[in-house]
Amino acid sequence: MNYKEHIRVIEDFPQAGISFKDITTLLQNGPVYKSAIDALKEKYADIEIDLVAGPEARGFVVGAPLAYALGTGFIPIRKSGKLPYDCIEASYSLEYGKDKLAMHSDAIRPGQKVLIADDLLATGGTIATTVNLIRQLGGEIVGAAFFIELEDLNGRDKLEGIEVFSLMKY
Known part of the structure; x- marks a missing residue:
């Protein structure tokens, strides 16, 4: 399936010069959304996976249904201060400052x-921070799966x- 046909591209959002890839049009089309999750499931069906981790917020709409499809648990990676139990945190840089991601301290054995x-x-900052959190708890990362990869931003570096797998590359 050509998933790009189901992505709305919005120029100059959130600022001039940015070409925003909006996945909401894919998500609202049930058969296409299911196909995208099924394609990720197929890629990872033969790999031993205990948990799927997804960073807030759109990682939840990819990671949770993928975890369900694979029959694994799901770990929400949240912004600092959003989880109710004991957490570990890691900082990462944004274009305009710093932020923190958090995960429950007992999320991974x-x-x-x-x-x-x-x-x-995109640039890989959020995912690199997610990797850091998972490794802090002794988790072994078996891969990173995305709907979209913006190749010019070199996030996979x-x-x-x-191993990085993307359904679409721009």
């Missing part, structure tokens, strides 16, 4: 195999040693 899933790989 050492040696568990974790697949990271998100909607988009921050994920050295991790």
Whole structure:
């Protein structure tokens, strides 16, 4: 399936010069959304995976249904201060400052195999921070799956040693 046909591109959002890839048009089309999740499931069906981790917020709409399809658990990676239990945190840089991601301190047992899933790989900062959190708890990362990869931003360079799979590349 040509998933790009189901992505709305919005020029100059959120600022001039940015070509925003809007996945909401894919998500609202049930058969296409299901096909995208099924394509990711097929890619990882023969790999041992204990958990899927997805960073807030669009990583939830990719990671949770993928975890369900694979029959694994799901770990929400949240912004700092959003989780109710004891957490570990890691900072990352944004174009305009810094932010923190958090995960429950008991989300992963050492040696568990974790697949990271998100909607988009851009500069790689959020995903590299997610990798850091997973590794802090002893998780083994088996791959990183995305609907979209923006190749010119070289995000996969921050994920050295991790297999990256994307349904679409821009």
